[in-house]
Amino acid sequence: MQQKTLSLTLLGLAFAAILAMGVTFYRDRWLPPSPSQTTVPEAAPAMLATTSAVTPVNVVLADFAAIATESGPAVVNISTSAASAPESEREQVPEAPEGEPDAGDPFAPFFGPQAPPENEPPAHGMGSGFIIKPDGLILTNAHVVDGAAEVTVKLADRREFLARVIGVDKLTDTAVLKIEAENLPTVRVGKPADTRVGEWVLAIGSPFGFENTVTAGIVSAKSRSLPEEGYVPFIQTDVAVNPGNSGGPLLNIRGEVIGINSQIYSRTGGYQGLSFAIPIDVALNVQQQLVEKGKVSRGRLGLSVQDLTQALAESFGLPKPEGALVGMVSPDGPGAKAEIKPGDIILALNGQAVRDSRELPPRVADLKPGSEATLTVWRDGKSIDIKLSVAELEDKSPVPSAAGTDKADHGRLGLAVRPLTPEEQRVTQVKRGLFVEKAVGPAGKAGIRKGDIVLAVNGQFITDAAELRELAKQAGKFIALLIYRAGNTLFVPIQLD
Numbered sequence: 001m002q003q004k005t006l007s008l009t010l011l012g013l014a015f016a017a018i019l020a021m022g023v024t025f026y027r028d029r030w031l032p033p034s035p036s037q038t039t040v041p042e043a044a045p046a047m048l049a050t051t052s053a054v055t056p057v058n059v060v061l062a063d064f065a066a067i068a069t070e071s072g073p074a075v076v077n078i079s080t081s082a083a084s085a086p087e088s089e090r091e092q093v094p095e096a097p098e099g100e101p102d103a104g105d106p107f108a109p110f111f112g113p114q115a116p117p118e119n120e121p122p123a124h125g126m127g128s129g130f131i132i133k134p135d136g137l138i139l140t141n142a143h144v145v146d147g148a149a150e151v152t153v154k155l156a157d158r159r160e161f162l163a164r165v166i167g168v169d170k171l172t173d174t175a176v177l178k179i180e181a182e183n184l185p186t187v188r189v190g191k192p193a194d195t196r197v198g199e200w201v202l203a204i205g206s207p208f209g210f211e212n213t214v215t216a217g218i219v220s221a222k223s224r225s226l227p228e229e230g231y232v233p234f235i236q237t238d239v240a241v242n243p244g245n246s247g248g249p250l251l252n253i254r255g256e257v258i259g260i261n262s263q264i265y266s267r268t269g270g271y272q273g274l275s276f277a278i279p280i281d282v283a284l285n286v287q288q289q290l291v292e293k294g295k296v297s298r299g300r301l302g303l304s305v306q307d308l309t310q311a312l313a314e315s316f317g318l319p320k321p322e323g324a325l326v327g328m329v330s331p332d333g334p335g336a337k338a339e340i341k342p343g344d345i346i347l348a349l350n351g352q353a354v355r356d357s358r359e360l361p362p363r364v365a366d367l368k369p370g371s372e373a374t375l376t377v378w379r380d381g382k383s384i385d386i387k388l389s390v391a392e393l394e395d396k397s398p399v400p401s402a403a404g405t406d407k408a409d410h411g412r413l414g415l416a417v418r419p420l421t422p423e424e425q426r427v428t429q430v431k432r433g434l435f436v437e438k439a440v441g442p443a444g445k446a447g448i449r450k451g452d453i454v455l456a457v458n459g460q461f462i463t464d465a466a467e468l469r470e471l472a473k474q475a476g477k478f479i480a481l482l483i484y485r486a487g488n489t490l491f492v493p494i495q496l497d
Helices: 002-028 045-053 064-075 278-291 310-315 359-367 422-428 443-446 463-472
Strands: 075-082 123-133 137-140 148-152 161-162 164-169 174-178 200-205 213-228 229-237 251-254 256-264 275-279 305-308 322-329 345-349 372-379 382-389 416-417 434-439 453-457 478-485 489-495
Touching: 064 075, 064 123, 064 200, 064 213, 064 251, 075 200, 123 200, 137 322, 137 345, 137 416, 161 305, 164 278, 174 310, 213 275, 229 359, 251 422, 256 278, 256 305, 275 278, 278 416, 322 489, 345 359, 359 416, 382 416, 416 463, 443 489
Parallel strands: none
Antiparallel strands: 075 123, 075 148, 123 137, 137 174, 148 161, 164 174, 200 213, 200 251, 213 229, 229 275, 251 256, 256 275, 305 322, 322 345, 345 372, 372 382, 416 434, 434 453, 453 478, 478 489
16 A cells, blocks of 8 residues: 555656646747746847847737827817708718619719708708817818808817917818817827828718717828829828818827828728828918918929839830829929920929829828929930929919810821821810721720820820821830820830730
8 A cells, every 4th residue: 555655656756747847848938938038148248139120010009098088178079060962062962772782983082061952941061170279279171171151160168269260271181270268188290201101090070960079090191193183292101081081180109190080991981991181280381372372382393194014114115114204294384394205204392202193282282382393204225314493373264175086097006097187186176196096906905995185105296197107116015005085194014015
C-alpha cells in the first residue's frame, strides 16, 4: 500500500512538471514578453533602429464623448420657410419609382426643403450649421438657405433667433449667416491638409430634425471631385449623414472642424456609406470674401481639362499619365492669349505639380484675378513654361449638343464622318470639325458615338475627312481624337488595329 501511494505521488509530481513546462512553452512561444522580460542583444541596435523606422503604428483612441461635449454647444439647427422651393434646389429627396430602388441620380438632392403643392402653406426646410465667431457668425450650406424667405436658427440651449443671410456662394455650396447675439460658444478650426485617410471623424447635426445628433466614421478619401462640383476638393467619409445634417460640422479626433457636411452618394435618398464634406479652409476663404466684399472672386484661365490615361500619355509622348490634358481653349480667354493649345498637358501651376485634372480648377479658382500665373506645359515632347494673366471667373451657360444628317465618309478608325452644316455650326458654335454619323471598329470600342464632332487628331485640328484618314494612317498604336460632345470637349484615346 505504501509503495502504491509513493508511485502515485511520483506520477503526480511528474504530471505537474510536464504541465508547468507546457505553460512556460506556450507563454514563451505565443504570448508577448512583459516589459521586465524584454531583453535587447548588444549587437542589435542597428537592426532595432531599422525596424522602428519602418511604419510604426500609433493607436489613438478617439474620445467622442469629449468632442461632442466641447463642440456640441456651437452646432445649431436651421429651419427655413419660403413661398415656394427654388427650382435649383439640390437637396430635395427624389422618390424612386416602385420596384426601382436604384433609379435616379446617385448624387440626387436630399437635404433641403420640399416644394409644396399648389395652394399649400409655404415650404419648410431644415439643416444644420455651426458658430465660428462669438458675435453670431454662422457657416452652413448654400442649399440650406437658398430661396428662403425666413431663416430661423435654434441654439443648443434652445434659444431661437431670426438670422440674416450675409452671403451665399453656390459654386462651393457655402453660406454665411448672422444672428444678433453675444458670447456664443464657437468651434475650433483644424487643417484639412493634415487630415489622413483612415482617421476617425465625427459629425454633429440634425438628421430628420433630431437636433445635436452625433455620428462617427473614418475619412475614406480626400480631394474628391463630384459631378458639377469642380471647385471643391471634397473630403469623403463613411460617417452617417442624412437629411438635416447638411451644413453641420465634420470634426477630427482633436475636436477641430475640418469640413462642412454637404452631400451623400445615394440611390435611395438616404445614407449608403458615402458622404462628402467641404474642406473648412475652402469655406472660410468664401466666408471672408462674402463678409468683406459681398461676393467671391475666382481666377479663370479659360481652359477645359481632363485626366490622362496611359493610352493618352503614350499618344502625346509623356512618360507617365500625370497632369491635366487641355481639351478646349476659350476664345479671347487668358489661355488663348498665352497661346495654350488643345493637346497641351499642364504639368504644374506656379511651380507646384498638377497630378490630375481634378486638382486644377480649385487651384486656379484660388488665384487672384489680375495676377500672373505660370503654367508648366508638355508640348511636342518637351516641357515649357508659359506665363499668363488670370481673369475672373464668370458663369457660363452650356452649349446645346449637335444634331443633323447628311452623307458620310469612312476611314481606318471605323468612323463615318461628314462636314458640319451651317445650322450645326451656329447651334454648337463649333466652326470646324467632322460630324460622326457612325462609329464602329476601334472608334466604336473607344466610345465614339453618332453625334460627336471630331475636332482634332493628336492636337492637330482637322477640316475634312481626308485629313482624318491621313493622320490615322500615320499614327502608331494609339491615336487621340479631340471630341466635342453635348457642350464639352474631351480627348478619347483609340487603340488602332
